[in-house]
Amino acid sequence: MENKNTIKDFFPVWDKLTDEEKSLINNTAIKQSYQDKKCIKFGDNECTGVVFAIKGRLRVYMLSEEGRELTLFYIEKGDWCVFSASCLLEEIHFEVFIDVEPNTETITVPAHIVNRLNQNNIFLENVMYKKLAERFSDVMWSMQQILFKRIDQRVAAWLVEQNTDEIKVTHSEIAQNLNTAREVISRMLKYFADEKMIVLSRGKIIITDRDRLTDISQ
Amino acid sequence: MENKNTIKDFFPVWDKLTDEEKSLINNTAIKQSYQDKKCIKFGDNECTGVVFAIKGRLRVYMLSEEGRELTLFYIEKGDWCVFSASCLLEEIHFEVFIDVEPNTETITVPAHIVNRLNQNNIFLENVMYKKLAERFSDVMWSMQQILFKRIDQRVAAWLVEQNTDEIKVTHSEIAQNLNTAREVISRMLKYFADEKMIVLSRGKIIITDRDRLTDISQ
Structure with a gap:
């Protein structure tokens, strides 16, 4: 992914904004390093x-009453987050939590500015709702994995059963083994990698947290 | 809820459509009785x-590989469904299933017509994404209940423990008993009622499927 350092680089509807709107954003946006x-x-x-x-990433998650966390998705470098402005999306009635990970840089356009812009520019509002729809897909994917397929359990079990911390295998080979699609395996492995x-x-998987994988596999 | 018999009655952006767009919808919409x-x-x-x-309701659900169903939400009389046109929402990458319930009447605006209208009318597209955001909230609610709070289990357990099929109780009283909010109980009871x-x-709950409640309670 190319480097994106200003909002202009990120924003699909930048060209639909007036000059006035562009400078309002540029003059109020706050750059932060964590x-x-x-x-x-x-x-x-x-x-x-x-x-x-701009750099690093954010994690969006749910929290149970007992404090258990469930990661919904990550906002990777080069992407942007509407849940941090969910007060502007009146259809959103659920709570999420967002952590900035270490070594992350962000630019924030304050909610009251976005709100003002949304009033006059339906393209901006529209692009926020489309981003939300993307996240809906991410959440449904997580939900399906957790509720139905238990593919996380099956992949974790397969990994810990290999009795080595450095497994030479392709994603397709695991998929064949578990009777599922390569895409499903790749996505699950990416999730395990995201979770460290x-x-x-290339061509191998290195286990770095066998205890947690073992937990998931049971 | 007042009776809604034509699309005009339903549609939040009807006034934003041109006369031509309105007649295109009216001329292609299909009324169906089930x-x-x-x-x-x-x-x-x-x-x-x-x-x-227009009448009755639709049920939107997920299906596991083994055929297990999970109800995500209902489209009640007077409401409308965008998942039946999800091919027009490119951010949606998940599969849902939709059943029309018995004694239901619907009006359908065909996908290719909606697609044509969306090209020229951002208000129409925008309102579809807002409806999607509402459903996102519904799904997150279901997910929270299922994954975290197990409030379904706790409410079901409380109901079956009462040893009568006609329980005289208010929602607030159950909420106090289970140390949660009245709104949570009301929503859960509505879910149980929807599921028959x-x-x-008024002032009482009648158990009609004790076996299923017992299953949930365990």
């Missing part, structure tokens, strides 16, 4: 604005 | 169009 992990949205209690990830349980490299 | 249950969307394989429920496990009437 060395350590930080929670920037705690349930209903924050509505910072639209956050663009494994490291993916 | 006496029996019928699946109108089977995973990825159908993209009928935007469906308006109980009937709700």
Whole structure:
């Protein structure tokens, strides 16, 4: 992915904004660097604005009453987040939590500015709802994995059963073994890698957190 | 809810459509009556169009590989469904299934017509994405119940423990008992009623499917 350093680089409807709207965004946007992990949205209690990830990434998750976390998806470098401005999306009635990961840089357009722009520019509002629809797909994917296919369990079990921390295997080979599609395996492995349980490299998988994989496999 | 018999009654952006667009919709919309249950969307394989429920209701659900169903939400009389036109929403990458329930009447605007209108009318596209955002909230609610709170289990357990099929109780009293909010209980009871496990009437709850409630409670 090419480097994206300004909002202009990120934003699919930048060209639909007037010059006035563009300068309002540029003059109010806040650039921030995080060395350590930080929670920037705690349930209903924050509505910072639209956050663009220039470097590093953000994690969006749910939290149970007992404090159990469930990762819904990541906002990777080069992508942007509308959940940090969910107060502007009146159809959203659920709480999510957002952590900025260590070594992350963001640009935030404050919620009240986005709100003002949305009033007059339906293209901007529209692109926010489309981003939300993308996340809906991500969440449905997670839900299907968790509720139905237990593919996480099956892949984790397969990995820990190999009795080595450096497994020479292709994604297709695992897929054949577990009677599922290569895409499903690749996505699951990416999830495990995101969660730092494994490291993916060409032609092999390195297990870095066998305990957690074992937990998942049971 | 007042009776809604034409698309005009339903559609939040009807006034934003040109006369030409309005007549295109009116001339192509298809009215249908269903006496029996019928699946109108089977995973990825159908993209009928935007469906308006004039009478009865539709059920939107997921299906596991083993055939297990999970109800995501209902499209009640007076509401409308964009998942039956999900081919027009390119951000949607998941499969849902839609059943029309017995004694239901619908009006469908075919997908290719909606697609043509969306090209020229961003208000129409925008309202479809907003409806999608509403459903996202519904799905997140279901997910939270299922994954975290197990409130379904706790409410079901409380109901079957009462040792009578006609329980005189208010929603607030159950909420106090289970140490949760009245709104949560009301929503859960509505879900049980939708699933025909109980009937709700003023000041009492009538159990109509004790076996299924017992299953859930365990």
